[in-house]
Structures are given as C-alpha cells and as structure tokens.
Amino acid sequence: MTAFDDALPRRAFLKAAVAAGGTAALSACLDRLGGGEPVPAGEGAAAHPDRQHAWNDHVRTDEYGNHLLPSHQVLLYLSLPGDGPPSADARETVAAALDTLDEAYAWSHEALLHSAGYSPAYFDRFDAALPDSVDLPHPTRLSNFETPDFDEQDVLVHLASDRADVVLEADAALRGERAGANGVEMPAPLTDALELDSRRTGFVGRGLPREKADSLEGIPQPNPVPESSPLFMGFAAGFRKNQASESYVSLDTGPFAGGTTKSVGNWRQRLDDWYGEQDHDERVMEMFSPGHAAENLVEEAGTNLGATSQVDRFLDDITEQATEYGRVGHAQKSARANRDSEGNVRLLRRHFESTDGDVASLHFPSLQRSIADFEAVRRAMNGTDVTEATPAVRQRVNNGILEYIFVRSRGYFLVPPRSLRALPTPTGPADADG
Ligand code: HEM
Incomplete structure (x- = not known):
C-alpha cells in the first residue's frame, strides 16, 4: 500500500499525494480525480499582480470575509551550487521556469498561487549590500529555550492551490519530472539552476487535522481533535481583523518596493497534555486570553468569533489577568507587539498544518515589512x-x-516584486550588479 492508497477518503488521499510528491503521486491523483476539471490557464507574468504575495483577492473567503488559504501547499528550499553570485544562465533558467508557471496557471486558488523568496545567505554572495529599505538579517534564536535549525538555503519557492493535482504538476515540472505544466512546455526545469535541498508540504481545511490525526506523532489517542477545527490545536486562526493587509506588509521604497519579507518557521506540536490535562475553557485561556474564557467568547473552534478574535479588549491588563487566572493567552501576548502606534496589525500570518515525517507540525510563514517586526512579535510571545x-x-x-x-527550523527571505523574482541582485535588477 502506498502512502496515498486509493482506500483513503478523498481529501486525505489528495493531501497524502501532495506530501509524497513526484510523478507517481500526480498520476494517482489524476486517476482518482478522473481527469478532473480543466485548470484555468494563466495570462503570463506581466498580467499577474506585481506583488508575489497578492493572494487575498485570489482565494476563497468565508461568510465573514476571512481569507481561506489554498488547501494544498508545498515549500521548496533550493540552493545555487558553488559560491559567489549566480550566472546569467542560471538567472535565465529561473526566470523562464517561473514565467512558465504564470503562463500555465491562472493567478487563483483554482489554479496556482506561488512566490519565490531569497535568503540573507543568498544576498551574501554579492559584494554589494542590500539597501536600508530591506531589513533581512540572518535567522536567529528568539528565546533562550529554543534551538531551531536555520534555513540558510538561497531560495524558497512556495506553491499553493486548492487543487492537489496542480501543486503536484507545478512541483514536478519545476523539478524536471515533467516536461511542462497545464499544457505549457517548461523550457528548462528550475533544478537545472538550483539544487533542491528540502521539500516540505502542508494543508489547510476545516476537519482535515482531525482526519489526519489518527497515527501521528504529537497527537494523543483516541483522536481528540475537534471535527470543526482547521488546526491540530482545535481552534481557528487568521481572523481578517487580526491580520495585516497586503499593502501594509509591502515595502514602499527602494528597489524592492512592492515586495515583502517572509519568515518561515516549522513548529512541532506535542498535544498530550493540551488535550489530556485541560478542558475547553483552559485551552481558550491559553490560546486566546483568560477573558475570552470568562466571557464564553469561543464556541468550539471559535469560528463564531467572525472576523475578529476581539483580543484587543484583553491587552491592557494582561498581567492582572494572569495573576487572577494563573494563565496568559498566546494571542494576547503576541498581539501586544503586533500593533503599530496607530493600531494597525503588523504581521500577515499564513500558517498551515503539516504531517511531514508523520509528525504533527505547523509551517508558519509570516509576511511583514521588516523582519524586525516579526522578531518583536515572536519575542512578545515569550511572555x-x-x-x-x-x-x-x-x-x-x-x-x-x-x-x-x-x-524546529526558521528561515528569513525577501520576496521581491514579480518583476525581480529571478535571482535578483542586492540592488534589484541584474544589470545593476553582476
Ligand atoms: C503551532 C503554533 C501556533 C498555533 C496553533 C497558533 C494559533 C493561533 C491562534 C488560534 C490565534 C488566535 C486567532 C488569530 O488571531 O489568528 C493566534 C494568534 C496569534 N498568533 Fe499564533 N499560533 C501558533 C504560533 C505562532 C507563532 C510562532 C507566532 C509568531 C509570531 C504567532 C503569532 C500570533 C499572533 C501575533 C497572534 C495574534 C494576532 C493579533 O495580533 O491579534 N503564532 N495564533
């Protein structure tokens, strides 16, 4: 039996196929979908939004206007072979491979959303430094009790779609396992220029964590994950009003204006005591705030909250609440550092769950104007x-x-505007520096 055996329920089968990757997974997926609906074709890079992170207007929303991230997600961590800046040939290969995706697929959750980001280690290959308009330090520890590996690969390609067959096909074409994507030929695979170091996958969808939790490291048995939950921890996240807008997280000056910075961590979850030693109210206190439990604000997974977690009501007296209830909430601690002086939210969190390696984990991509914003919020989470x-x-x-x-891991990346997404130099376009 393969990991994506036909006996699995449809959603679990598609998720398992994406996790496995490769052409066998793609054919199994196409067989299962019976050929599937045609995939909307793209209009080409020039016609797709300049911001690679412009996803919000191109995904589904729920009844409250919250954005629903694509169901299937793949992260490809790649590196340039050798030292020094990339060659013009490598840049051309990367440009053509990414342009092919924009020809092949509409910029939509029904086809493919994608982005390419570059690490500080990549920019170290050049003599020139990044301009002051870009804050992109090397990743670091953000508490004295964490020990992440640092992802210092050069490039991070992120693929996302509501269709498993699309992410699998795009991924296989980028890696040279398929000659093209959605009927468009790929002149040369991305892996002609870049070596794949790590392929990570995940999924988004209410009920999926429960479906996947049966034989997973980190989840106690019998399966305690609520049916209605989009996260292993049993709650909903990413309420519209608790998220930064795409324009807020975009760089507004310098050669990379229109781009953003992206931090991606992977968090392993061990939920025995979360479910075994605590009741719903205690979990609400620790996830949101003691006040959320006292006022019964969170029913089941908390989708009743609508478009806002209401956490702003519980920030001013956080230590008094902690003294009274003996607990402090994750959202309330983090939110304190997640507002600017005018009350705007600073981070756009786009996290998704994963069963890579049969371990329950969460990939945590977060977009923000500067990595310092991310680090401040993450440090506030230390409480x-x-x-x-x-x-x-x-x-x-x-x-x-x-x-x-x-x-378990953390990496920082600059996600340039689409026009500069192919192996940029620290000063932007290639002719400016090597
Ligand atoms: C397994 C890991 C995690 C889970 C399950 C999780 C889940 C949640 C949930 C359910 C909320 C409340 C609803 C919402 O506003 O989205 C929340 C809020 C929040 N989380 Fe996490 N989170 C995790 C890790 C992190 C990490 C690593 C950060 C790093 C900065 C973070 C930052 C935040 C922030 C800033 C908020 C509050 C949003 C606001 O400002 O109102 N979370 N999280």
Whole structure:
C-alpha cells in the first residue's frame, strides 16, 4: 500500500499525494480525480499582480470575509551550487521556469498561487549590500529555550492551490519530472539552476487535522481533535481583523518596493497534555486570553468569533489577568507587539498544518515589512514580563501554548516584486550588479 492508497477518503488521499510528491503521486491523483476539471490557464507574468504575495483577492473567503488559504501547499528550499553570485544562465533558467508557471496557471486558488523568496545567505554572495529599505538579517534564536535549525538555503519557492493535482504538476515540472505544466512546455526545469535541498508540504481545511490525526506523532489517542477545527490545536486562526493587509506588509521604497519579507518557521506540536490535562475553557485561556474564557467568547473552534478574535479588549491588563487566572493567552501576548502606534496589525500570518515525517507540525510563514517586526512579535510571545509578574506563569508553563509547541527550523527571505523574482541582485535588477 502506498502512502496515498486509493482506500483513503478523498481529501486525505489528495493531501497524502501532495506530501509524497513526484510523478507517481500526480498520476494517482489524476486517476482518482478522473481527469478532473480543466485548470484555468494563466495570462503570463506581466498580467499577474506585481506583488508575489497578492493572494487575498485570489482565494476563497468565508461568510465573514476571512481569507481561506489554498488547501494544498508545498515549500521548496533550493540552493545555487558553488559560491559567489549566480550566472546569467542560471538567472535565465529561473526566470523562464517561473514565467512558465504564470503562463500555465491562472493567478487563483483554482489554479496556482506561488512566490519565490531569497535568503540573507543568498544576498551574501554579492559584494554589494542590500539597501536600508530591506531589513533581512540572518535567522536567529528568539528565546533562550529554543534551538531551531536555520534555513540558510538561497531560495524558497512556495506553491499553493486548492487543487492537489496542480501543486503536484507545478512541483514536478519545476523539478524536471515533467516536461511542462497545464499544457505549457517548461523550457528548462528550475533544478537545472538550483539544487533542491528540502521539500516540505502542508494543508489547510476545516476537519482535515482531525482526519489526519489518527497515527501521528504529537497527537494523543483516541483522536481528540475537534471535527470543526482547521488546526491540530482545535481552534481557528487568521481572523481578517487580526491580520495585516497586503499593502501594509509591502515595502514602499527602494528597489524592492512592492515586495515583502517572509519568515518561515516549522513548529512541532506535542498535544498530550493540551488535550489530556485541560478542558475547553483552559485551552481558550491559553490560546486566546483568560477573558475570552470568562466571557464564553469561543464556541468550539471559535469560528463564531467572525472576523475578529476581539483580543484587543484583553491587552491592557494582561498581567492582572494572569495573576487572577494563573494563565496568559498566546494571542494576547503576541498581539501586544503586533500593533503599530496607530493600531494597525503588523504581521500577515499564513500558517498551515503539516504531517511531514508523520509528525504533527505547523509551517508558519509570516509576511511583514521588516523582519524586525516579526522578531518583536515572536519575542512578545515569550511572555517574559508576565513570568516576572506572577509565579503561576513560567517560561513554558501556563504561558500561552509554549508548553506544547517546539520550533524546529526558521528561515528569513525577501520576496521581491514579480518583476525581480529571478535571482535578483542586492540592488534589484541584474544589470545593476553582476
Ligand atoms: C503551532 C503554533 C501556533 C498555533 C496553533 C497558533 C494559533 C493561533 C491562534 C488560534 C490565534 C488566535 C486567532 C488569530 O488571531 O489568528 C493566534 C494568534 C496569534 N498568533 Fe499564533 N499560533 C501558533 C504560533 C505562532 C507563532 C510562532 C507566532 C509568531 C509570531 C504567532 C503569532 C500570533 C499572533 C501575533 C497572534 C495574534 C494576532 C493579533 O495580533 O491579534 N503564532 N495564533
């Protein structure tokens, strides 16, 4: 039996096929879909939005206008062979491969959304430095109790679609396992210029975490994940009003104006005590805030919250709440650093769940104007001031969800505007520097 055996329910089968990848998975997927609906063709790179992260207007929304990220997601971490800046040939190969995706697929969740980002290690290959308008340090530890591996590969390609066959086909074409995508020939695969270091996958969808939780490391049995939940931890996330807009996270000056920075972490989850030792109200306190539990704001997974988690009501007296209830919420701690002086949200979180390696984990891509914004919010999640204010809250106990999640890797990337997405130089276009 393959990992994507035909006996699996449809959604679980498609998810497993994406996780496995390759041409066998793609054919199995096409067989299962019976050929499937035709995939809308693209209009070409010039006609697709200049912002590679312009996804919100091109995905489904729920009844409250919250954006529903594409169901199937693939992250390809790639590196240039050798040292030094890329050759003109490599740049041409990358440009043509990515342009092929825009020819082949409409910019839509029904076809393909994608982006290419570049790490600080990539920009170190050049003599010139990145301009001040781009804040892109090397990844670092953000608490004294975490030990992530750092993803210092040069390039991160992100593929996302509601169709499993589309992400599989695009992925296979980029890696040279298929001659083209959606009927459009790929002049040369991306992997002619870049070596694939790591392929990671994940999924988005209410009910999917429960479907996948039966024999997964990190999830206790019997399966406790609620049917209605889009996350292994049992709650909904990404409410519209708790997210930055795409324009807010876009760089507004310099050669990469229109681009953004992207931080991607992977968080392993160990949920025995989350489900075994706590009831719904206690989980609500630790995920949102004690006030959310006291006021019964969160029914089941919390989709009743609509377009906002309402966390802003519970930020001012956070240490008083923690002293009274002996717990502090993940959302309330993080939200404190996630507003600018005018109250705008700073981060656009686009996380999705994963069963890579048969372990329950969450890939956490976050877009923001500067990596410093991400680091400030992530550090606020440590809740250090709360641990100092009340003995009940310790480094990893009663401190949001820190007892149950463990960061395994972290990488930082610049996602340039589409026009500069093929092996850019620190000053933008290729003719400016090598
Ligand atoms: C397994 C890991 C994680 C899970 C299951 C999770 C889940 C959630 C949920 C359910 C909420 C409340 C609803 C919402 O506003 O979206 C939330 C809020 C939030 N999370 Fe996480 N999260 C995780 C990791 C992280 C990490 C690593 C960060 C890093 C910065 C983060 C940053 C935030 C922020 C900033 C908010 C509050 C949004 C606001 O400002 O209102 N989360 N998270």
